[in-house]
Amino acid sequence: MEGLVRLKKVPSMVFFFLLSLFIVLPFITLVIWSVTKLWPWPSLLPETFSFDSWNYLFSKSGRAFEGLFNSLVVGGITVLGNILLGLPAAKVLSRKSFFGKTFAFIMLLSPLFIPVTVVVMGLHEIAIQIEFLNDYILVAIAHIFITLPYFITMVAYQFLLMGTKMQEAARSLGASGRQVFIWIELPQLFPALLLALVFVSIISFSQYLPTWIMSGGTLMTLPLIIFPFASSGNASIVAAYSIWFFLPIMVLVLVYFFITIKLQKKIEGE
Numbered sequence: 001m002e003g004l005v006r007l008k009k010v011p012s013m014v015f016f017f018l019l020s021l022f023i024v025l026p027f028i029t030l031v032i033w034s035v036t037k038l039w040p041w042p043s044l045l046p047e048t049f050s051f052d053s054w055n056y057l058f059s060k061s062g063r064a065f066e067g068l069f070n071s072l073v074v075g076g077i078t079v080l081g082n083i084l085l086g087l088p089a090a091k092v093l094s095r096k097s098f099f100g101k102t103f104a105f106i107m108l109l110s111p112l113f114i115p116v117t118v119v120v121m122g123l124h125e126i127a128i129q130i131e132f133l134n135d136y137i138l139v140a141i142a143h144i145f146i147t148l149p150y151f152i153t154m155v156a157y158q159f160l161l162m163g164t165k166m167q168e169a170a171r172s173l174g175a176s177g178r179q180v181f182i183w184i185e186l187p188q189l190f191p192a193l194l195l196a197l198v199f200v201s202i203i204s205f206s207q208y209l210p211t212w213i214m215s216g217g218t219l220m221t222l223p224l225i226i227f228p229f230a231s232s233g234n235a236s237i238v239a240a241y242s243i244w245f246f247l248p249i250m251v252l253v254l255v256y257f258f259i260t261i262k263l264q265k266k267i268e269g270e
Contacts, residue, residue, distance in 0.1 A: 027246075033239035053240040064244055067222040070136075071205050072248070074221060077140035078147060078204040079197050085144065086151040087193075093152070094159035109149045119145060120210045127214060135219040142210035147200040154199070158192035191260060198256045202249055 033039065037050035057064045093105055111119055120142050127138050162185065170180045186193075208223040217224065226241045 027243075030239045030242055033235050034243055036236055036239075039235075050236075053237040056237060057240050057244060063220055063225055064241070067220050067225040068244070068248065070219055071221040071223075073136050074139050074143060074211070074219075075201045075204040077136060078143040079200055081140060081144040082148055082151040082197070082200050086148050086155060086196075090152045090155035091159055094156040095164065108152055111145055112149045116146065116209060120213045124213050135215040138214045139211050139219055139221075140204075142214045143204040143207055146207065146210060147203050150203065151196045151200055154192055154196040155189070158189055162188050191263065194256060194259060198252055201252055205245075205249060 032046065034053055035049050035051055036046040037048040037052065039046035056062050089108060093101065093108075123142050123145065127133065127141070133141075166184050167180050170184055171177075175183075205221075206223060207221075208227055211219060211221050212224060222241070222245045226238065226245060229238050229241060
């Protein structure tokens with residue numbers, strides 16, 4: 001019987017192995033390219049190895065830490081903006097019925113259907129008139145506009161799954177709206193909210209065109225630093241920057257899975 005169970009698991013194990021291989025192989029190539037000076041085709045392995053790309057990346061001219069800092073600041077503001085704007089919108093759209101609800105939902109999702117260039121150029125024209133906002137805020141506004149539809153959709157769906165019975169029971173016992181949200185809604189909403197924020201952070205971290213237009217190319221996030229090297233065809237330095245770009249995203253995803261596993265164990269323990 002145990003052998004039969006193991007046999008049934010083989011297709012799943014093979015699938016996950018192939019999927020893992022598909023994901024991991026490109027990063028192995030990146031690591032090799034990042035320490036390679038010459039790797040002509042059709043050689044299986046590089047002819048010469050060098051850490052020049054990494055030395056340049058961490059040099060003053062490489063601006064790796066500046067790009068990482070700027071990306072993290074813009075991403076943090078974008079996350080905060082999504083919480084402040086998207087959470088109330090998701091709750092209203094999932095719980096309330098009102099005239100024009102469908103139109104409001106379509107308008108909130110409109111950035112998904114409108115080309116990013118059109119949206120950002122319009123925002124840039126408005127931003128020119130608002131001189132007191134710095135580059136971080138201006139870029140974050142564009143990122144919020146792009147990421148908000150994803151955030152609202154994910155969180156609104158979770159609100160729908162939660163229902164309203166527990167909230168109504170709490171209110172009948174005298175709980176205030178804030179107490180209902182903190183003690184009943186937020187614990188149920190937290191996994192979906194955390195996933196939405198990770199998704200928003202990754203999208204914000206990856207934006208090139210909105211960042212370039214809104215800041216006029218002066219706010220050097222990691223995509224803006226990488227792009228010129230990618231255009232020049234310098235595979236070694238692009239590989240090094242790509243790994244540097246991927247590290248904070250990997251840390252973010254690992255933190256998400258760590259928190260999710262902890263929450264799952266806590267629920268199972270109860």
